[in-house]
Amino acid sequence: MQLNQQEIQGLDKEFRRAFINSLAGFRQAVLVGSISAQGQSNLAIFNSLIHLGANPALFGLINRPDSVQRDTLQNIESQGVYTLNYVSGADYQKAHQTSARYPQGVSEFEQVGFEEEYHSQFAAPFVADAIVQIAMKFEERIDITLNGTILIVGSVQEIIVDNSIVAADGFVNLSEAGVLVSQGLDAYFTTSPLGRLPYAKP
Amino acid sequence: MQLNQQEIQGLDKEFRRAFINSLAGFRQAVLVGSISAQGQSNLAIFNSLIHLGANPALFGLINRPDSVQRDTLQNIESQGVYTLNYVSGADYQKAHQTSARYPQGVSEFEQVGFEEEYHSQFAAPFVADAIVQIAMKFEERIDITLNGTILIVGSVQEIIVDNSIVAADGFVNLSEAGVLVSQGLDAYFTTSPLGRLPYAKP
Numbered sequence A, B: 001m002q003l004n005q006q007e008i009q010g011l012d013k014e015f016r017r018a019f020i021n022s023l024a025g026f027r028q029a030v031l032v033g034s035i036s037a038q039g040q041s042n043l044a045i046f047n048s049l050i051h052l053g054a055n056p057a058l059f060g061l062i063n064r065p066d067s068v069q070r071d072t073l074q075n076i077e078s079q080g081v082y083t084l085n086y087v088s089g090a091d092y093q094k095a096h097q098t099s100a101r102y103p104q105g106v107s108e109f110e111q112v113g114f115e116e117e118y119h120s121q122f123a124a125p126f127v128a129d130a131i132v133q134i135a136m137k138f139e140e141r142i143d144i145t146l147n148g149t150i151l152i153v154g155s156v157q158e159i160i161v162d163n164s165i166v167a168a169d170g171f172v173n174l175s176e177a178g179v180l181v182s183q184g185l186d187a188y189f190t191t192s193p194l195g196r197l198p199y200a201k202p
Helices: A005-009 A013-023 A070-079 A089-097 A108-112 B005-009 B013-023 B070-079 B089-097 B108-112
Strands: A002-004 A026-028 A030-035 A041-046 A049-054 A057-063 A081-086 A132-144 A149-161 A181-183 A187-196 B002-004 B026-028 B030-035 B041-046 B050-054 B057-063 B081-086 B132-144 B149-161 B181-183 B187-196
Touching: A002 A005, A005 B149, A013 B050, A013 B149, A030 A070, A041 A057, A041 A070, A041 A108, A049 B013, A049 B057, A057 A132, A057 B050, A070 A081, A070 A132, A070 A149, A089 A108, A089 A187, A089 B187, A132 B132, A132 B149, A149 B005, A149 B013, A149 B132, A187 B089, B002 B005, B030 B070, B041 B057, B041 B070, B041 B108, B057 B132, B070 B081, B070 B132, B070 B149, B089 B108, B089 B187
Parallel strands: none
Antiparallel strands: A002 B149, A026 A181, A026 B026, A030 A041, A030 A081, A049 A057, A057 A149, A081 A132, A132 A149, A149 B002, A181 A187, A187 B187, B026 B181, B030 B041, B030 B081, B050 B057, B057 B149, B081 B132, B132 B149, B181 B187
16 A cells, blocks of 8 residues: 555544554563652553663653553653563563553552562662563653654663673673564564674675 | 663673663664765664654654764755665665665665665655655654754655555554564564554553
């Protein structure tokens, strides 16, 4: 099919949502752990993790303030800390379930069955037994005025990952660990390696 | 391993670059086609495609102006148009080779062996036979001052994708089509589906 801008605008709203979201391709599924001023923990799946830089280590997240992600945004802005957690493909149903619109006084950890874990004197909750756990500090909120989305910029405070999946050159072998990948609003995958390639030269 | 911020800062520079880049997880590999004011075509692999919204359809790209991606940024800003192309896992070596630092007067299309294609009266070049081709219009440049990276916001102008991989509800079956996924600076993958899940309810 070949669709121009006008034809895209004319699509059924639900069709367009699934079409454009899935068209954006594969992305890291990340469970964002946060906590409210009242001590209420929260866990939400995001598929918008962005690598912004390695020195200092900065990651971004796109947030839609009108969505179920609004609690996470509020917690990050008020508490200044959050966690990023990658889980196994085997946990895809639990991970997806964190996107349900639970009431504000309810913890998704309990509801979906991930164990909440605190360590490193860090205020935000981690997912116990996650393949990767990253402690993040909120740095900056950038409003994308074109459509009201928000880029949350955070700095990496701590990384917990098993030695066995970190190669001698620093590469983290997430595929070997079976880390969950997502596409669109509801599709989940694991990966099969094609290979790593040397630095490209002309 | 458990590394705090100070320990991350203290890592060998090359190790940290590979570690933090690969830690950001899996992402869509996208070949960005652009053209200079002088008519010189350019093709560069990016792994920072961001879904910003479906209505209107907006996608973002992160650009590092000090990198080999600088020609792409200059072309997008001066010409206002660019293309996004997804290729097959089978083409991962050619896709990676577009990241080599070719001189400015050289087209990566010719050098790496992707065929350049023009259609829909659109000024920027597409990758012929790509699984997905998207024509984009440059909308806004957002500078992330914390580390000098740039978020390029663009609107979707046209989408070309085979009917056979678009489901009745709009979902684009990129996994079935064998679309290339990347991680870090040099690792490539294809995907295996775990499943699609219904809209999550509490």
